[in-house]
Amino acid sequence: MAESAHATHGDHHEQSFFIKYLWSTDHKIIGMQYLFTGMFMALIGGFFAYAFRMQLAFPGLDIPGWGTMTPPNYNALVTNHGTIMIFWVAMPVLIAAFGNFLIPLMIGCDDMVFPRLNRLSYQVFLLSTLVLLASFFVPGGAFGGAWTAYPPLSAQATYNLTPWGAPLWLLAVALEFAAFLMGGINFITTTMNSRAPGMKMHDIPMVVWMIVLASIIFMLSVGPLFAGAIMLFFDQVLGTGFFDPARGGDPVLWQHMFWFFGHPEVYVVLLPAMGIVIDIITVFARKKFFAYKVVLYTTFAAGVASFTVWAHHQFIAGIDPRMAHIFTVTTLMISVPIAVIVFCSIATLYGGSIRFTTPMLWALAFIFEFLLGGVTGIYLGAAGADIYFHDSYFVLAHFHYTFFPIAIIGTFAAVTYWFPKMFGRHMNETLGKIHFWGTVIPFNLIFIPLFILGLAGQHRRIYNFSMYPDLAKPEFQDLRVLATVSLIVMLAFQFVFLFNFFASMIKGRKAEKNPYDANTLEWTTESPPPHGNWKELPSVYRGPYEYSVPGRADDFWPQNEPS
Amino acid sequence: MRPVATTRSATGMPTARLAVWWLIASEVVIFGGLLASYIMHRLAHDAWSVQAAYTNTWIGAFNTLVLLTSSLTAVLGHKAADEGDGERAAKMLGFTMLGGVTFLVVKAFEWTIEIQHGFTITSNTFWSFYYSAAGLHALHVLAGVVVMGIVAASARKNEELHRVELIGLYWHFVDIVWIFLFPLLYIAK
Amino acid sequence: MFEAFRVEALSTFASDIDDVIILVTVLVGFWFLLAQAALLGFCVHFRQRDGRKAQYIAGEGKKQLSWITIPLALIVLCDVYIAVVDGPVWKKVKETLPEADRVVRVIGQQWAWTFVHPGPDGKLDTADDIETVGELHVEVGKVHHFELSSRDVLHSFSVPVFRLKQDAIPGRKIVGWFEPTGTGTYDIQCTEICGIGHGLMPARIHIETPEQHAAWMSERSQTLLASTTSPRAGQE
Numbered sequence: 001m002a003e004s005a006h007a008t009h010g011d012h013h014e015q016s017f018f019i020k021y022l023w024s025t026d027h028k029i030i031g032m033q034y035l036f037t038g039m040f041m042a043l044i045g046g047f048f049a050y051a052f053r054m055q056l057a058f059p060g061l062d063i064p065g066w067g068t069m070t071p072p073n074y075n076a077l078v079t080n081h082g083t084i085m086i087f088w089v090a091m092p093v094l095i096a097a098f099g100n101f102l103i104p105l106m107i108g109c110d111d112m113v114f115p116r117l118n119r120l121s122y123q124v125f126l127l128s129t130l131v132l133l134a135s136f137f138v139p140g141g142a143f144g145g146a147w148t149a150y151p152p153l154s155a156q157a158t159y160n161l162t163p164w165g166a167p168l169w170l171l172a173v174a175l176e177f178a179a180f181l182m183g184g185i186n187f188i189t190t191t192m193n194s195r196a197p198g199m200k201m202h203d204i205p206m207v208v209w210m211i212v213l214a215s216i217i218f219m220l221s222v223g224p225l226f227a228g229a230i231m232l233f234f235d236q237v238l239g240t241g242f243f244d245p246a247r248g249g250d251p252v253l254w255q256h257m258f259w260f261f262g263h264p265e266v267y268v269v270l271l272p273a274m275g276i277v278i279d280i281i282t283v284f285a286r287k288k289f290f291a292y293k294v295v296l297y298t299t300f301a302a303g304v305a306s307f308t309v310w311a312h313h314q315f316i317a318g319i320d321p322r323m324a325h326i327f328t329v330t331t332l333m334i335s336v337p338i339a340v341i342v343f344c345s346i347a348t349l350y351g352g353s354i355r356f357t358t359p360m361l362w363a364l365a366f367i368f369e370f371l372l373g374g375v376t377g378i379y380l381g382a383a384g385a386d387i388y389f390h391d392s393y394f395v396l397a398h399f400h401y402t403f404f405p406i407a408i409i410g411t412f413a414a415v416t417y418w419f420p421k422m423f424g425r426h427m428n429e430t431l432g433k434i435h436f437w438g439t440v441i442p443f444n445l446i447f448i449p450l451f452i453l454g455l456a457g458q459h460r461r462i463y464n465f466s467m468y469p470d471l472a473k474p475e476f477q478d479l480r481v482l483a484t485v486s487l488i489v490m491l492a493f494q495f496v497f498l499f500n501f502f503a504s505m506i507k508g509r510k511a512e513k514n515p516y517d518a519n520t521l522e523w524t525t526e527s528p529p530p531h532g533n534w535k536e537l538p539s540v541y542r543g544p545y546e547y548s549v550p551g552r553a554d555d556f557w558p559q560n561e562p563s
Numbered sequence: 564m565r566p567v568a569t570t571r572s573a574t575g576m577p578t579a580r581l582a583v584w585w586l587i588a589s590e591v592v593i594f595g596g597l598l599a600s601y602i603m604h605r606l607a608h609d610a611w612s613v614q615a616a617y618t619n620t621w622i623g624a625f626n627t628l629v630l631l632t633s634s635l636t637a638v639l640g641h642k643a644a645d646e647g648d649g650e651r652a653a654k655m656l657g658f659t660m661l662g663g664v665t666f667l668v669v670k671a672f673e674w675t676i677e678i679q680h681g682f683t684i685t686s687n688t689f690w691s692f693y694y695s696a697a698g699l700h701a702l703h704v705l706a707g708v709v710v711m712g713i714v715a716a717s718a719r720k721n722e723e724l725h726r727v728e729l730i731g732l733y734w735h736f737v738d739i740v741w742i743f744l745f746p747l748l749y750i751a752k
Numbered sequence: 753m754f755e756a757f758r759v760e761a762l763s764t765f766a767s768d769i770d771d772v773i774i775l776v777t778v779l780v781g782f783w784f785l786l787a788q789a790a791l792l793g794f795c796v797h798f799r800q801r802d803g804r805k806a807q808y809i810a811g812e813g814k815k816q817l818s819w820i821t822i823p824l825a826l827i828v829l830c831d832v833y834i835a836v837v838d839g840p841v842w843k844k845v846k847e848t849l850p851e852a853d854r855v856v857r858v859i860g861q862q863w864a865w866t867f868v869h870p871g872p873d874g875k876l877d878t879a880d881d882i883e884t885v886g887e888l889h890v891e892v893g894k895v896h897h898f899e900l901s902s903r904d905v906l907h908s909f910s911v912p913v914f915r916l917k918q919d920a921i922p923g924r925k926i927v928g929w930f931e932p933t934g935t936g937t938y939d940i941q942c943t944e945i946c947g948i949g950h951g952l953m954p955a956r957i958h959i960e961t962p963e964q965h966a967a968w969m970s971e972r973s974q975t976l977l978a979s980t981t982s983p984r985a986g987q988e
Contacts, residue, residue, distance in 0.1 A: 072948040111566035113578045146945045153905040185585045193578045194568040223592025240691040245923025248608050248688040291811030317919045321846040325839055332831040343820050349794035351807030371787050375780040382834055384841035385772045388915045391943035456757035457912030459943045462951040470939040475756035548806040
């Protein structure tokens with residue numbers, strides 16, 4: 001079955017900038033829109049981190065670029081740093097940007113199955129971004145009740161003192177969810193139905209699988225929180241009492257709704273990053289992915305299991321203590337499927353011929369750093385140990401050791417790897433490696449001190465530790481300063497990336513079709529792919545990871561090459 | 564002009580129907596979360612039955628009947644569309660829309676009376692759930708009616724007949740949600 | 753150099769929790785180091801070299817998969833062992849309630865901790881109750897129950913030296929316990945964000961010998977008696 005892409009591709013007339021870049025239904029353009037919005041929000045989230053880390057290292061200092069930090073400022077920055085980095089950076093970049101860009105290209109079709117729904121998804125997302133940013137400029141300022149938004153604090157303006165900020169924050173998050181539901185339906189149905197002829201279930205590249213599974217997990221976990229958001233919004237705006245114990249409501253209900261979504265959400269962003277890493281590792285180790293099917297089915301299992309662990313966030317929140325035993329067991333057991341994925345990624349390196357390109361360095365760093373994030377989760381999953389660690393800097397360091405590899409390292413791996421395909425030019429390798437080491441080394445110097453502070457009992461979301469004699473010792477302050485200075489160094493190195501990114505886009509070495517000798521379909525078309533992706537859509541004859549097949553002259557075997 | 568992607572069907576199921584099923588799945592968890600919260604609260608607060616006694620079971624029952632009938636006409640519309648009779652399909656969808664509008668009008672009167680009697684969304688958490696759950700459902704009815712109007716308009720011209728089935732699927736879902744809401748909010752006193 | 757970061761273990765269950773933490777460190781640390789060693793070792797050993805082609809390993813079949821399944825089985829064993837050790841510790845801290853020698857009331861509000869101590873009569877809700885803000889006085893070696901509640905939003909009552917933490921929920925009274933095993937003055941934290949003053953509600957716990965505690969109590973009782981004519985003057 002040979003499908004020729006529609007004739008209008010070759011000779012489409014000059015479109016205005018608005019039509020071409022802002023009103024486009026082309027999945028590649030929409031992917032870029034998500035990528036650039038996500039990068040912009042990452043700068044804001046990073047700036048927030050800089051501002052509140054400065055306050056922690058040098059309490060009361062007039063912070064350059066911010067000014068004096070007040071307690072409400074501090075809470076608003078911490079809250080929105082978390083919200084932005086998860087909902088406006090990790091999700092739009094890992095799922096939406098790369099999902100949009102990669103899915104049609106990797107499964108060999110010319111667009112998403114619902115291009116206009118796709119455009120609407122980005123527009124709703126953009127609206128949510130604007131609502132969130134607007135919440136900083138309303139009377140009372142931005143919401144400061146943590147990204148978990150526990151009521152009653154988040155429910156009543158008399159408690160949170162942000163009568164506008166809190167509802168706007170909630171509205172922004174709900175709009176963002178709506179955008180991702182639309183995007184998710186597109187990702188799932190496109191992959192289910194529009195694969196290239198011959199592409200069977202086990203021929204789908206891991207990264208596509210992972211984005212689709214992430215979308216399914218998201219779709220099935222976000223519902224209760226969506227309902228909860230409506231209830232919380234009514235509490236804030238109309239004055240209902242869903243979460244007000246004085247009126248028959250229950251504040252802990254929100255925590256269940258939030259974490260029933262919140263824990264699967266970890267896997268929603270983890271899986272795409274894992275998929276990106278797997279694809280990059282196979283290419284640069286020139287290896288077949290170790291145990292594709294095992295990993296695929298364990299990932300299904302991990303997705304299901306991720307719905308059974310949520311209450312480990314609430315061990316000490318006043319739930320029935322007998323429940324803790326069940327959730328301890330489920331939480332410890334979910335380490336098993338994740339271990340499978342990580343072990344198989346490491347096993348893939350065995351017997352390889354590893355090239356340490358910039359994307360490969362990022363991919364390896366992902367595994368290296370994520371391992372520490374993963375194993376420190378065991379402390380928190382064990383209910384007894386969690387009594388001590390809950391809401392301490394240990395938790396904070398733990399999830400930054402998972403989310404930083406996911407959202408930042410995973411993103412850099414993907415951007416540096418697919419940059420030639422996205423923009424038709426190569427990034428500079430030397431600058432790429434400088435940026436890599438300048439990011440990864442300071443990252444560890446930020447969060448290892450915070451692990452130590454957490455072990456020493458330092459609790460979270462405190463804007464000035466000098467009021468706590470046990471935590472105000474000079475040794476503690478030294479570690480805080482170390483973390484802050486490392487953060488500033490790390491942020492400074494991001495300018496190397498920004499320079500490399502934009503300069504390479506204009507002046508980089510022109511990219512050929514398949515610069516890495518990779519197998520997957522996106523490398524069989526031009527860089528960047530034209531509108532419609534291929535002149536003639538490809539068919540698929542084998543799996544995505546047939547590298548170094550014995551008896552072949554080439555060490556790669558593109559998926560679309562007839563045998 | 565349509566991308567090739569939109570014409571493929573590796574699963575054998577039309578993409579649009581697949582998408583509607585996923586849409587319904589995501590809606591099921593939204594209503595599921597809301598109703599599960601309501602049920603847990605209701606079990607914990609026996610006193611709410613005093614409030615629930617003020618809901619009008621007969622109006623609720625009438626609306627249930629209206630919605631069920633409208634689902635029947637949606638099925639008949641689907642059948643007509645399958646037979647290629649766009650005009651009849653549009654007519655059947657018209658009846659379904661009429662059912663939806665009737666449902667909303669009855670609901671509006673019902674709520675007006677209740678609010679006049681002082682049962683507002685803030686007067687008690689039972690009423691908060693009552694208005695939130697039924698209100699969210701009513702929004703879905705409204706959205707269904709609007710989309711159905713668009714589908715019916717093109718079906719009348721014998722275009723996009725496959726959409727008659729899709730809006731019907733959605734309408735059945737809206738109907739089923741009400742089948743859960745009616746006993747939970749009206750019958751359980 | 754890490755001496756400054758050591759947190760004393762001053763309750764009967766603190767060392768149990770520390771033991772869980774040490775156990776997890778040992779078990780998890782082993783796998784962590786093994787995985788990192790494999791990762792780095794493979795990276796060095798299998799780096800690209802002239803004239804060497806990568807191997808073709810599908811990772812299928814029992815023999816190859818045993819590289820994954822055997823470690824996994826061992827990890828499951830480790831997980832089970834952690835759960836088995838952890839369960840009784842959790843049970844001891846959160847599910848059992850030894851007979852109380854004394855009951856104190858802990859009340860969170862925006863943004864201060866209020867503590868109600870039973871006066872010399874040892875009972876709460878009597879005229880000689882001692883109410884303090886920001887300081888809790890307990891006696892070493894006595895089993896204390898605490899009745900935790902909140903006046904407004906969620907707070908969390910955390911005493912790091914006891915390894916104790918419990919959220920306070922408005923509308924509920926949560927009862928827990930601790931038995932101090934050493935004396936001194938330490939931080940009490942609020943570990944659940946509770947509004948703009950969340951960072952501004954420090955409190956201290958004074959763990960006292962019976963003599964110190966009696967002295968504090970009689971001193972407070974006298975101030976209380978002296979101030980009965982002027983309400984609220986006895987606060988501090």
